[in-house]
Amino acid sequence: MEWTREMRYRKLSDVPEEEYLKLLDETDRAPWRQHFHIQPPTGLLNDPNGFVYYKGEYHLFYQWFPLGAVHGVKYWYHLTSHDLVTFKAHGAALAPDTTFDSHGVYSGSAIVVDEQLHVVYTGNHRTADWERIPYQLVAVLTSQDFVKREQPIIKGPHTGYTEHFRDPKVWFDNGSYFAVIGAQRLDQTGTIVVYRSPDFKDWEFVSELKTDYTDFGYMWECPDYFELDGHDVILFCPQGVEADGEQYKNIHQSGYLLGTLDKETFQMTHGDFIELDHGFDFYAPQTTLAEDGRRLLIGWMGLPDTAYPTDAYNWANCLTIPRELTVEDGRLRQRPLKEWQKRRGTVETAEGYAMKHNIKLHPYEGNCYELLVDIIENESTEFYIELRVSKKESTLLSYNQRERRFTLDRSESGQLAGDEDTRRSVVLEHDLRHIQVFMDESSIEIFLNHGERVMTARIFPAGDARGIRTSTESGQVYFKFTKYQLL
Numbered sequence: 001m002e003w004t005r006e007m008r009y010r011k012l013s014d015v016p017e018e019e020y021l022k023l024l025d026e027t028d029r030a031p032w033r034q035h036f037h038i039q040p041p042t043g044l045l046n047d048p049n050g051f052v053y054y055k056g057e058y059h060l061f062y063q064w065f066p067l068g069a070v071h072g073v074k075y076w077y078h079l080t081s082h083d084l085v086t087f088k089a090h091g092a093a094l095a096p097d098t099t100f101d102s103h104g105v106y107s108g109s110a111i112v113v114d115e116q117l118h119v120v121y122t123g124n125h126r127t128a129d130w131e132r133i134p135y136q137l138v139a140v141l142t143s144q145d146f147v148k149r150e151q152p153i154i155k156g157p158h159t160g161y162t163e164h165f166r167d168p169k170v171w172f173d174n175g176s177y178f179a180v181i182g183a184q185r186l187d188q189t190g191t192i193v194v195y196r197s198p199d200f201k202d203w204e205f206v207s208e209l210k211t212d213y214t215d216f217g218y219m220w221e222c223p224d225y226f227e228l229d230g231h232d233v234i235l236f237c238p239q240g241v242e243a244d245g246e247q248y249k250n251i252h253q254s255g256y257l258l259g260t261l262d263k264e265t266f267q268m269t270h271g272d273f274i275e276l277d278h279g280f281d282f283y284a285p286q287t288t289l290a291e292d293g294r295r296l297l298i299g300w301m302g303l304p305d306t307a308y309p310t311d312a313y314n315w316a317n318c319l320t321i322p323r324e325l326t327v328e329d330g331r332l333r334q335r336p337l338k339e340w341q342k343r344r345g346t347v348e349t350a351e352g353y354a355m356k357h358n359i360k361l362h363p364y365e366g367n368c369y370e371l372l373v374d375i376i377e378n379e380s381t382e383f384y385i386e387l388r389v390s391k392k393e394s395t396l397l398s399y400n401q402r403e404r405r406f407t408l409d410r411s412e413s414g415q416l417a418g419d420e421d422t423r424r425s426v427v428l429e430h431d432l433r434h435i436q437v438f439m440d441e442s443s444i445e446i447f448l449n450h451g452e453r454v455m456t457a458r459i460f461p462a463g464d465a466r467g468i469r470t471s472t473e474s475g476q477v478y479f480k481f482t483k484y485q486l487l
């Protein structure tokens, strides 16, 4: 189906109830619906937004186009959770219903100001000539709804920047509120700008956030800033960075700089840009502080400008499971939230040697589970763990011991997502001892050595692809498998 501009900008309020209910029902019955990931009830999900802890619960939103698998006019879809394991859906909290956000309630963040939950986001406005004007807007949660403030806090891009000026992430520090905003300079390079406010009402431009990456992609989306374990961390998503060996292979990147941020000059002293994820489908993550002070991250398990097999069924994308961040050995580590152990149901274990020929772990199989693999002894040149195996399909994880190279190969995973490029590899700093996999109906998240590296990907296998098997190129490995059904 051809999505015309008119269709992309059709609002939910203009859709007759029966038409929407039909879409809801069709989506519910569509293939590859997830069991334990946050996914849209209809249409397309992208960035997580407004992730915050407020008065005993977590609020989380996502970018949502309700009417199909395209990036049409965006809403904020609202969820809440007491435990970060199960989420309650509340539907659209912010709709594109004012002049300032007429063409999309774009990404942003949340903060508690004077005990009230405030969300800050970019209103995407288009003029009659289709010129884009970005406004930074605020809405406040009252007992029932979010009430939008009448006037933007920042009107249009700051001088020296283009219309690509969006995704405010706000925080409070030393008596002031700050916001980082993703921006594009007039010379078409990406950057981040910083604003400050004494009262969350009047905002002033402070400066660019200065890094050594002065020419690194044409736009930086979804910036985030936080302090963690004595370090300053800047996350952002540069667009237009070219692939370089095993790095930057996705269409757009998502990564971070770790170092020290001077809060007067906004000069960041930092190491190299490091990718957060080494899989295929990860973008626009957002972090927040947990009630107990842990730094949590949720990402979009998808990418802009990418087609997925579910598009044919009018829905697309999901969020990652929540992860806890720490800094270890000068890098961020991501571990699945320990709260998720609550989801564990029946456990099955298997242990023994994997050798050159295939060993099928039977009846050890499934399509939704958490799998822990302990690598107790590894004398193989390369070992293979195949998941979601059927006669025709298999999702292949392999590890080359000499190179410490771990590879995810989805060429036989079922229907292809994205382009033909079906392998991603990452070289580990330590020998691989532990693999933790979260397998859902149409995704896989792989945590290597307790979050030393992470690989996130959508896969689109057939329903009968449920087997698990292991083998090696040569030599043997002693594995211990622990598999939990996830409730």
Ligand code: FRU
Pocket (backbone or CB within 6 Å): 046, 047, 063, 074, 106, 107, 108, 122, 166, 167, 221, 222, 284, 304
């Ligand atoms: C990132 C992004 C943001 C924008 C939003 C629109 O995926 O392009 O920059 O605010 O999505 O949905």
